[in-house]
Amino acid sequence: MAHPSPLLEARGLGKSFLGQTALDGVDFTLRAGEVHALLGENGAGKSTLVKVLTGVHRRDAGTILMDGAEVAPHDTAGAQALGIGTVYQEVNLLPNLSVAENIFLGRQPRRFGLVDRRAMERNTRTLLAGYGLAIDVAAPLGRFSVAVQQIVAIARAVDLSGRVLILDEPTASLDRQEVETLFAVVRRLKARGLGIIFITHFLDQVFALADRVTVLRNGRRIDTVAVADTDPMAIVQMMLGRDLEEVESGPGRPAAAAGAAPAIAFEGYGRRRSVEPFDLAIRPGEVIGIAGLLGSGRTETARLLFGLDAADSGTVRIDGRSVRIASPRHAVALGFGYCPEDRKTDGIVGDLSVRENIVLALQARRGWLRPLSRAEQAELADRFVAALDIRTTDIEKPVKLLSGGNQQKAVLARWLATEPRFLILDEPTRGIDVGAHAEIIRLINRLCDGGMSLVVISSEFDELVVCSSRIVVLRDRRHVGELAGGALTATAIMRTIAAGGADDRTEAA
Amino acid sequence: MMPGTATRALAGALPRFSVLALILLASWLAFPGYFDVTVNDGRLYGSLIDVLNRGAPVAILAIGMTLVIATGGVDLSVGAVMAVSGAVAATLIADGQPLAVALAAALGAGVLCGLWNGILVAVLDIQPIVATLILMVTGRGIAQLVTEGAIVTFVDESLIFIGSGAVAGMPMPVVIAAVLAAAAVLLVRRTALGMFIEAIGVNRRASVQAGLNVRVVLIAVYVASGFCAALAGVIVAADIRGADANNAGLWLELDAILAVVLGGASLLGGRFSILMSIVGALIIQAMNTGILISGFPPEFNLILKAAIVVVILVLQSPQAGRIAAAIAARTGITRRR
Numbered sequence: 001m002a003h004p005s006p007l008l009e010a011r012g013l014g015k016s017f018l019g020q021t022a023l024d025g026v027d028f029t030l031r032a033g034e035v036h037a038l039l040g041e042n043g044a045g046k047s048t049l050v051k052v053l054t055g056v057h058r059r060d061a062g063t064i065l066m067d068g069a070e071v072a073p074h075d076t077a078g079a080q081a082l083g084i085g086t087v088y089q090e091v092n093l094l095p096n097l098s099v100a101e102n103i104f105l106g107r108q109p110r111r112f113g114l115v116d117r118r119a120m121e122r123n124t125r126t127l128l129a130g131y132g133l134a135i136d137v138a139a140p141l142g143r144f145s146v147a148v149q150q151i152v153a154i155a156r157a158v159d160l161s162g163r164v165l166i167l168d169e170p171t172a173s174l175d176r177q178e179v180e181t182l183f184a185v186v187r188r189l190k191a192r193g194l195g196i197i198f199i200t201h202f203l204d205q206v207f208a209l210a211d212r213v214t215v216l217r218n219g220r221r222i223d224t225v226a227v228a229d230t231d232p233m234a235i236v237q238m239m240l241g242r243d244l245e246e247v248e249s250g251p252g253r254p255a256a257a258a259g260a261a262p263a264i265a266f267e268g269y270g271r272r273r274s275v276e277p278f279d280l281a282i283r284p285g286e287v288i289g290i291a292g293l294l295g296s297g298r299t300e301t302a303r304l305l306f307g308l309d310a311a312d313s314g315t316v317r318i319d320g321r322s323v324r325i326a327s328p329r330h331a332v333a334l335g336f337g338y339c340p341e342d343r344k345t346d347g348i349v350g351d352l353s354v355r356e357n358i359v360l361a362l363q364a365r366r367g368w369l370r371p372l373s374r375a376e377q378a379e380l381a382d383r384f385v386a387a388l389d390i391r392t393t394d395i396e397k398p399v400k401l402l403s404g405g406n407q408q409k410a411v412l413a414r415w416l417a418t419e420p421r422f423l424i425l426d427e428p429t430r431g432i433d434v435g436a437h438a439e440i441i442r443l444i445n446r447l448c449d450g451g452m453s454l455v456v457i458s459s460e461f462d463e464l465v466v467c468s469s470r471i472v473v474l475r476d477r478r479h480v481g482e483l484a485g486g487a488l489t490a491t492a493i494m495r496t497i498a499a500g501g502a503d504d505r506t507e508a509a
Numbered sequence: 510m511m512p513g514t515a516t517r518a519l520a521g522a523l524p525r526f527s528v529l530a531l532i533l534l535a536s537w538l539a540f541p542g543y544f545d546v547t548v549n550d551g552r553l554y555g556s557l558i559d560v561l562n563r564g565a566p567v568a569i570l571a572i573g574m575t576l577v578i579a580t581g582g583v584d585l586s587v588g589a590v591m592a593v594s595g596a597v598a599a600t601l602i603a604d605g606q607p608l609a610v611a612l613a614a615a616l617g618a619g620v621l622c623g624l625w626n627g628i629l630v631a632v633l634d635i636q637p638i639v640a641t642l643i644l645m646v647t648g649r650g651i652a653q654l655v656t657e658g659a660i661v662t663f664v665d666e667s668l669i670f671i672g673s674g675a676v677a678g679m680p681m682p683v684v685i686a687a688v689l690a691a692a693a694v695l696l697v698r699r700t701a702l703g704m705f706i707e708a709i710g711v712n713r714r715a716s717v718q719a720g721l722n723v724r725v726v727l728i729a730v731y732v733a734s735g736f737c738a739a740l741a742g743v744i745v746a747a748d749i750r751g752a753d754a755n756n757a758g759l760w761l762e763l764d765a766i767l768a769v770v771l772g773g774a775s776l777l778g779g780r781f782s783i784l785m786s787i788v789g790a791l792i793i794q795a796m797n798t799g800i801l802i803s804g805f806p807p808e809f810n811l812i813l814k815a816a817i818v819v820v821i822l823v824l825q826s827p828q829a830g831r832i833a834a835a836i837a838a839r840t841g842i843t844r845r846r
Contacts, residue, residue, distance in 0.1 A: 308718065332720030346718055351711045351779045356704055363701045364720040371701040414719065 007032040007067065007195040008053070008084070008164050014061030015052055022048040024219045025062070030164060030195040035186060037210035037227070038199045041239055041294055041459070045219040046199050050166055053197075054079040054086055066163075083163025087153045087170060095142025095149075100124040102141050103156050127155055131185050147178030151185055158189060165189060166197040169295075171205060174273075183209055201295030203232050203498075204476050217241050233498035239293070240461075240494065263453060264422055266305065269314030274300040277313050278479035280472065282422060282453045287444065289468030290457045291493045297477035298457045299341055302424045305455065306338040307331040332365050334422075337415030339408070341426040341457070347411040350400030354392050355381035357399045357410050362417045384413035388443065416447070423447070426457045461490040473497060523837065525771065525788045528821055532795045533557075539803030552675040556802060558683075564794030565682035566591075566741040566758075568787045570765035571772070572693050573734030575786040578769050580727055581710045581778025582630060582637030584734045587765055589648025590622045591742030591758030596655040598743050599663055599752035608667040616739045622648065623735020627728030641731075645762065652754035662751035672747025682744045686787075689740065693733075694783050703781075706730060710778025764793055771821050792821070 008030040015023040023045050030036050038046050051057040053064060055073030064071055066082055073079040076086065093102045100121045101108070108115040109123065124137040131151055141149055150170050158165055167186070171179045186209060190196060198210055206213055207227060214224040215238040222238045262281035270277030275297045282288060292298050303309045307325035316323050318334060325331050328338070340346035349357055358381045359372055366372070372380070381395040388409040392402055399410050408428070415423055425444070444467050448454055458464050464471055465488055473481040473496040481496040483489075536556070537543040546555035570587050577584045598615035602608070622644055629640035663669075674681040697703035705726050708716045717723050738758070746752045766776075771789030774781045796817055800810045 306718075328718050329720045329722055338718060340718060345712070346714050349708045349712045349715050349719075352704070352708060356708070360704070360708055360716075360721075361719040363704065364722075366701070368701040368705055368726075371699065 006030065006065070009065040009068075010049075010053060010062060011065070012062040013049065013052055013059055013064075015048055015057060015059055021219050023052065023059075026216070026219070026221045028053075028214060028221065028224075030197060032163075032195050033190055033193045034211040035190055035196045035198050035209050037206040037213040038197055038216065039201075039206065039213055039235065039239060040216035044216040044239075046216055047168070048219070049216065050086065050168060050197070050199065054084055054166065080161045083161045084166065085157030085161035085164070086166040086168065087150065087157050089169040093141055093149060093153055093156070096140055098138050099128075099135065099141050099144070099152055100137040102152060103127060103137075103159065105156075127159060128152070131155055131188065145178065147174050147181055150174070150182060154185060154189075158194065162194070164195045164197070166199075168199045169201065170198075171200060171202065179205065201293060202476050203235065203293070206235070207232065215239055231498070233495065236293070236494050236498045263319060265317045267315050267317070269304060269311050269316065271300070271304055271309055271312050274309055274477065275304060275474075276478045278472075280305075280479075282455070284421075284451050284453055285448050286470065287448050287454045287456060287468045289464035289471035290455060290474060291459075291461055291464055291471050291497070292474030293497060294459065296474040296497075297479075298474055299426055300477065301474065301479075302338065302340075302426050302455065302457055305331075306336055306424055308338075329364075332361060332418065335418070335420050337361065337418060337420040337423040339411050339415060339423070339425045339428060343404075343408055343411050348399050348407050351398055353396045354385065354390065354399050354402070354410055355395040358384055358395075358413045358417055361414045365418060380417050381413075384417060388413055388416075412443075420452060422453045422455075424455045424457070427459065428456065461493045464493070465490055522785060522788075524821065525773065525785060525792070528817070529788060529792050529795060532792060532799055532817070536795065536799035536803060539799070543799075543802070548678065551678060552680070553678045556798060558680065560791060560794050560798045561683045562680040563798060564791050565680075565686040566745055567761060567764045567768055567793060568686045568790035569689055569737050569741040569744070570734075570761060571768040571786040571790045572690055572783055573730075573737030574762075574765040575769050575772065575774060575781050575783050576693075576697070576706055576730040577637070577734045578766070578774050578776060579706045579710045579778055579781035580730050581713070581776075582727070582730070583641065583766060583776065584626060584731060584738075585638065585641040585762050586622060586626060586644035586648055587734060587738035587741075588758035588760060588762040589645050589652070590619050590735055590738035591745060591761065592652035592752075592754050593622065593648050593655065594619045594739035594742035595746030595752040595757045596652040596661065596754050598668065599661040599746050600655055602665045602668050603661050603663045608665070611668065612743065615743050616736060619735040619737075619739020619742070620732055621735070622738070623732035624728065626735065627731030630731060631724040631727035649754060652752070652757070656752055656754045658754075660751050660753045664750070668743075668747050669750055670747070672744055672749070682748070685740065685744065689737070690783060690787055697783070702726070702729075707779055707781065710781075764790070767818065768793055771818070792817070 006029040010026065010028040013023050013026045013028070014021075026045070026049060028049065038049065040046050048057065052059045055075050055078050064073075071082055073082055073084070079086070094105070097105070100117075103124045104120050109119040110116055111119070121137050128135065128137065128151075131154070133148065133151055135144065135148065141152060144152075154165065154167070170182060174182060183205075186196060186198070198206075200206060210227050212224060212226050213230070213235065215222040215235060217239065222241070263284050264282040266278070266280040268277045268279065278301070280288070290298050290301060300309070304311050307327050307330050310326055316325055323330075323334060325334065325336075331338070349360065352360075355377050359377045362380070363372055378395060384390065385392065385395060390402070390406050390409045390413065392406065399407060402410065412425075412428070428444070444454060444456065456464065456467060468488070470482060470484040471488060471493060472479055473483065473493055475497050483492050483496065533543070540556070543556045546553055546557060548554070570591075574584055574587065594615040597618045598611045601611040601614055626641050626644060629635045629643070630637050633640075671681055671685070676684045697706065705716070705721055708719070708721065709723055709726055713723060741761075742758060745757055768789035769781075769786045770776065771792055772782060772786035774786065793814070796814050797810060800813055801807065805813075
């Protein structure tokens, strides 16, 4: 804390959208020469806070001070004029223009009324040299890696604004090496006295880079602490908002018989930039929970298991036989099923009827030449509409007209109709009402009594504890621990997340 | 069996049939002999037969185009593929090859063109409008290479029969279009293909995740479109007894797309009806013929066509759909909710 005077200060910020409170009396201070991490689960208000600070959203309450004077940026240009620059996860630059054009877009140096390309490229080289980057500035930006593009975006933002830099999940699509490069750049900027707001889901990165951390939850600031004075466990607790002494329910499902041979065994299965290699053995009738914070690699794991992403390392064995899962079609043929997290974009086929949505996967597996008759389809649909209590007036109704929970159940029905041996449920209870929630949990239990294996991904740790026989804990895209039996509690999950990969922190630092 | 679906389909068909009926009626008012059908040499003649006969090539194109559009794509190359297949058939026949060889080669060329489009779209993931634009441009070049720049004419009666012969009084193109339409409907509705095509058009990602072989289905629809275009190309060449690489099928891709849209399919993909697309093709041809025989100068054709298209699109808008539903309710057709 060499510069204790606040550079940017927000007091009592409030913002709501259509009656939904997104920010509620949030205080925030950023000092010059510090990296201030902003943490929180999805919907905690991180993005809203940043957007209010940069004038993208108009605040409903509170004041913003820059160097102690009140400011009111109306848009990103206004924020830039005040010295606040933002770099988003998805690089907001133009990949088809050259690096130099991207840096100077909209403010190209001119000579005789024409763009002075040589001056532009010279200035860009000088500018990027300050970031330890020596690249061909005349080449199209899109030709470089995401990490280089990020640094170019940062260089542009800092050159335009120069006081405060906001990095919104800059490392989300970078690998370890690239994260290091980016961190080196951030440290240089910090040494130059910039205030840096750093949004991330990676706890390791907070401890490797940040000086202070502010945790948001449900639009409120929970606390701001110096990183040196805290530990990952305390931060996980702040993010999830519960005490260790809270719920201590035991595992709801007995572990499968230890002797049972694993039906499906993944070994050394992984993919670069997605999930580091892991082992996962799944026995019949077993429910394996996958726990971890957002961005820890939960969905990435599911995508690998289902063949949506191709693994670049490892093997899969089913009943001892080596198989290849290169596409969902392979996975479905092997008796796998996957209910995705985002049912709107990946799950339901909105314009098709409930009936068609339910028979789709089974029909896909049978192939187009062996169609289910209309009567068979109707019978299947009727059966699952009744079994899962899907609320619809008519199986011919387009599925998009159903409520979210019922759409979720229709996707589930689609997989159950294929009588899968292995089903992956990604956030099966997200966004559905309490009643449907309980039903889905009951259903999970019933399915596994029938010998089906399940992987359930959920951010509700209590829910996982109740329905799983084992829980795999993920952190920073690594499988860091496995809990079973008496050790299976929500607290133990949090402890594993907080402690997980602690020995590797030096690697990241 | 499914009264809900049936009435819904009927309510959807209503605006198209009424527009077609209105056009026929207007043509009749302008030309009182419009509905006359005469038999001559065992073949039917008359304006109505003419509409069917002249509309057959676009109707055939529309069959393939319907499937492509239902997947959320579009095939701009069908006009050029017509020129290619016409050129192939005419050149081979003029060389003295038997009809079977000429037909197989012409249709095979169309299938190859479709395969090319399908691979560009499904494997290389090129946007359909761009992918098929390539063949739309090069197709005419290929056709010119085949005909060596000349208009190849022929006198082979068996090929000419395809363009201007008649079976049971019906002109051959009409018979071919009807058989093809029936085969296509059976193919997509009696197998699961139709559902797969619609699912891909509505949500390709979800279809992939449900285990559909999306690539193969996509390639198949472009191949089907190429086949239809080749067949239409052969008919047109047989009708004029020659292959004109520059003008055969010129702009017909646009008529085919229009026919599908008039048939109620969304260019974004999803639900489709081959029969409704054919009705769309007939609407277009009825307009052309109507304007021609009513003695209006042909310049009016394009403007009137545009006006009628606007009317149909307005009728298809959700707002007008509600009105149509109200009309359907008043005429006693109850809609199941």
